[in-house]
Amino acid sequence: MEKRKPSIPQFKAWKEQGRKIRMATAYDFSFASLVERSPIEMILVGDSLGMVMLGYDSTVPVTMEDMVHHTKPVVRGAANTFIVADMPFGSYNVSLSETMRNANRLMQEGGADAIKLEGGEGVLDLVAALTSGGVPVMGHIGLTPQTASQLGGFKVQGKDAAAAQQLIEDAMGLEEAGAFAVVLECVPAPVAKMISEKLSIPTIGIGAGPDCDGQVLVIHDLLGIFDRFTPKFVKKYATLNGTIIDALSTYAKEVEDGTFPGPEHSFGMVEEELQRLY
Numbered sequence: 001m002e003k004r005k006p007s008i009p010q011f012k013a014w015k016e017q018g019r020k021i022r023m024a025t026a027y028d029f030s031f032a033s034l035v036e037r038s039p040i041e042m043i044l045v046g047d048s049l050g051m052v053m054l055g056y057d058s059t060v061p062v063t064m065e066d067m068v069h070h071t072k073p074v075v076r077g078a079a080n081t082f083i084v085a086d087m088p089f090g091s092y093n094v095s096l097s098e099t100m101r102n103a104n105r106l107m108q109e110g111g112a113d114a115i116k117l118e119g120g121e122g123v124l125d126l127v128a129a130l131t132s133g134g135v136p137v138m139g140h141i142g143l144t145p146q147t148a149s150q151l152g153g154f155k156v157q158g159k160d161a162a163a164a165q166q167l168i169e170d171a172m173g174l175e176e177a178g179a180f181a182v183v184l185e186c187v188p189a190p191v192a193k194m195i196s197e198k199l200s201i202p203t204i205g206i207g208a209g210p211d212c213d214g215q216v217l218v219i220h221d222l223l224g225i226f227d228r229f230t231p232k233f234v235k236k237y238a239t240l241n242g243t244i245i246d247a248l249s250t251y252a253k254e255v256e257d258g259t260f261p262g263p264e265h266s267f268g269m270v271e272e273e274l275q276r277l278y
Contacts, residue, residue, distance in 0.1 A: 003080040006041050008114075008136055008180045011082075014213070015202045021214025023084075023204055024222065027053050027070045031219055032077030043078055044116065044216055045071045047086040047146070051228075052220045059145045062088040064102055071110030084138050085112035089146040092117055092126055099126050103135045116183065118144035120170025124177045131178030139174035141167055142208065143186035156186045156207070164191045171195045171203070183216065184208040186233070207233030 006014075014021060023042040026032040027049040035043055049070055050062040071085045085106040092099040106112045114136035117123060127137050142157045158164040168191070171182050181202045184192045189209025196203045196212055205212030217234060220226035224239035254260035 003036070003039075005080045005113075006082050011181060011202050012200065015200070021202055021204065023214055023216035025049075025216070025218045025220075026074050026078070029073035029077040032074040032081070035219070036078040036081050040081065042082045042084065042214075042216075043074060045074050045083065045085040045110075045112065046116075046218065047088045048218050052218060052226045060089045062086075064088060064091050064105060067091075068105055068110045071106060071112050075111035082114070083112045084114045084116050085110055087115050087117040092123070096126065096129055100130065100133060100135075103130055107135065114138055114180070116140055118146050120166070121173055124173050127174060127177035127179055137177075137179045138204075139171070139179040139182040140185065141170045141174070141182060141187075142184050145185075156188065158187050158191045164188070164194075167191060168195055168198065171199055175199050175201050181214075184212060207231065 011021060021042060022040040023044055024035055024040050025046045025048060026035050026043045027045060032043060045067065047059040047062040047067065049066065050056040050059045053070070054062070054066070056062070067085055067088050071083070075083055087099075087102060087106070091102040103115050106115050115130070116138040117126070118140040120139075120141050123139075127139065130137050143155065158167040167184075167187060171184075174182050179201060181204055182195075182199065183204045183206065184195060185205075186207040187195075187205075187209075189211065192203065192205055192208035193211035202213035204214040204216050206216050218226070221230065221234045222237050224236040225241050225244070227241055230236070251260065
């Protein structure tokens, strides 16, 4: 069956039907093209590109220019996959007008179908303004990497009753403000289950257990390419870093010993023309 880009109403209908939503990150044309050829319905152009693509230690240094730059090729590579682009740190904490301008850039220049921003009660007014202005918004609560230092580091959130209740209220507030989905990151599975049952919009889990309405993983993690660290919630469906290093090492050896390129990788010349050069 030919792949067709799903719509926001479809995502909500899938939740009602109990159909899981599949999401992975992508940051360039090549990986987006591969996701496009899979059954995965949604791509996140995450600010996680700061670590896996740009070599930063966190997502904080990622700029709007970075996000627009990386969103464009993903959109070109995955025309039939729903594309969500992250609002990076600093792009929505200055003013409402600046927030609107940056969100519009991700959609107009980048070509994203929707944007994602982190936070609960502190961003509800922004979410309401964005959605009223025609910008589809995906929320993100629990562990919010852009503000991880305020949370005490990259730790599970909502582990006690008070913190869990706040997450529930944040999620409900995001739905009321107009968000079409909410990412739950590093949230205890029972809490994520409660949130998923209370919301009429889909929840997308990452380290939030099996009862969310969908799941997202960083593509470099699930393919076993990025190995600086591996979060507990990551399952590696391949271990390509070793395969890639082996291929590069074999290439280097064949160049060194002269076995590459061979005749099958080289271009010849008509003998008569070649003789004219002597």
